[in-house]
Amino acid sequence: MKTTLQYFNIHKNKIHASKFKFSFLKISILLLLCLSLSIPASAATYSGGSGTSGDPYQLSSDSDIDTLSITSADWSKNFTLTNDITLIGNHTPIGNSVTKFTGNFNGSGFAIQNLTIYQTTNYAGFFGYTGSGANIHDLGVEISSDGVTSSGLVGGLVGDNGGTVNNSYATGNVTGGGYVGGLVGENDGTVTNSYTTGNVTSSGDYVGGLVGWNYGIVSNNYATGNVNGSNRIGGLVGYNSAASGDAYVTNCFATGNVTGSGDYVGGFVGRNNGGTVSNSFATGTANATVGSNEGGFIGYSTSTVINSYYSGSPADSYGGISTSFANFTSFAFVSGSSGIYWNESGNNITTADNSGFIWKIIDGYTLPYFQYQDMPAPLAPYVESISSSSGINNSAGSTSFLLNVTGCSFNITDTVFVNLTMAGETPINGTINSITYTTINTIFDLTQAIAGDWSLYVINPDRQTSIAKTFTVQSLFIPGTSKSFTNTTGNF
Structure with a gap:
């Protein structure tokens, strides 16, 4: 039986043990806290790299993108995609109003796939907010x-852009409440050589197929989706405005x-106020269902609009020149015969593959399109010219003829047919020897x-058929085979 003193000593020992454990726990917590504070915030790990310009962080997975989205300390670093990345779940935009993304993001020609964003705050896109110095390029x-x-x-790519976007697409x-664009919601930077194909919808103002509000530079871009909003709505840019006059939309x-x-609904720009629009065109229909100031090219403009055209509707008294769709596909038309400055001598448009030119056209068939586009789609097949290939099956007396059919435009992964027809004659089908997006080598x-x-x-x-091209067949003399002849008429 324990005495009162023994109970007291046992209880005291327990108290000492408890205090020791508590002290040890406090020390452990303090050590962990110190360790955590000593680790730099940018110590996130990716699939490789160190974040420098010479050794950018490598992004190869959804996990890498998730890490980047929550690591603001890395938003001034350098990144590169190493493959297409399929995102899982709701994406948190990279960059916000507190910390903008100002780094270099090289898409390397790969795409971010399955982007889903649903949020009730501003600045939404794969990038939420990019600042001066940000460089986003070669990214889908x-x-x-x-x-x-x-x-x-x-925006599909950037909510608010203060940097550079180049050679990218969405x-x-x-969808958004205002300042909404298929690629960029608001642009105070530069957007070049880029495009969008989706629809843009808003319950508010400043809505464009590519950019909602532009007071920067937008050049060599296109948008093909439908746009729906309230005021200042445009097929490419909703509002092009800058007090200093440095808002440019060109080519x-x-x-x-x-x-x-x-109000202010245009097939190309909703309202142009203090900015410049040049060398551009629109083909869609603009409709202000309740308001006014609608135009096939620009809804309303109080500043510079030059060398720009439209074939849509309605008539536009604020900057566009109405042109017929048929004429606008003619190289003769865009080469200066009607006073238009998109011409070969100006190094702006050509029928050839030449990276030194901005535009390309299939004469008599397409509207101008960009050199970086594979081919405007969808298109029925087209034949620009035909020419014989020398030295192969074209010798005298040969009945097999190899042709180059150039200027074609269709999906070459499926079956294509080439044939010759003449009234009253059986069609002659060609045998495809080789094929590219623009040329067919075929043997008849x-x-x-x-x-x-x-x-x-x-x-x-x-089963769409191209416009016919004439191919002339001359008389074929095919000598017969040598035979033995018998003299039946004397000395002849």
Whole structure:
């Protein structure tokens, strides 16, 4: 039986043990806290690299993107994609109003896929807010079926851009309350050689197929989606405005239809106020359902609009010159015969593949499109010219003829047909020897072809047929085989 003193000593020992444990716990916590404070905030790990310009962080997974999204200390560093990345779940934009993204992001020609954003705050896009010095290039963003949705300042690629966006694109739908663009919501920087294909929808103002509000530079871009909003709504840019006059939209086009419930609705720009629009065109229809100031090219402009055209509707008294779609596809038309300055001597447009030119056109068939585009789509097949190849099956007496059919435009992964036709004659089908997006090498057996002009056609998988090109077959003299002759008439 323990005495009172023994109980007291046992209890005292327990108290000492408890104090020791508590003290040890406090020391442990303090040590962990000190260790955590000593680790730099930018110590996030990616798939490789150190974040310098010579050794950028490598991004190869959804986990890498998640890490970047929450590590603001790295938003001034250098990054590069090493492959396409499919995102999982709701994306947190990179960069915000507190810390902007000011680093270099090299997409390396890869795409961010399945981008989904739903938030009730501003600054939404794969990048939320980019500042001066930010450089985003060679990057694709493919938006999921759930889309990108936010309160305002929304873009498929960047919500608010103060840096440079180059050679990039966004596909898929974007929705927001105001300052909404298919690629960039608001642009105070530079956007070049980029495009969007999705629809843009807003309940508010400043809405564009590419950029919602621009007071920077937008050049060599296009947008093909439909745009719907309230005021200052445009197929490419909703509002092009800068007090200092440094808002430029040049060498761009838009093909979508534009609908606004208020004022300033244009097929290309909703309102141009203090900015400059040049060398651009639009083909869609603009419709201000309740308000006024609508135009096939610009809804309303109080500043410079030059060398810009539209073939949509309605008539535009604020900057665009109405042109017929048929004429606008003619190289003769855009080479200066109607006073237009998109001409070959100005190094702006050409029919050839030449990276020194901005625009390209298939004469008589397409509107101008950019050199960096593979081919405007969708297109029926087209034949620009035909020419014989020398030295192969074209010798005297040969009935097989190899042709180059150039200026074609269709999906070459499916079956394509080339044939020659003449009224009253059986069509002659060509045998495809080789094919690219622009040229078909095909062999025709002309043994049964009578002399005269035949029509050459290209037929695509949808059974669409090109405009005919004339191919002339001359009389074929095929010598017979040598035989033994018997003299039956004397000395002849």
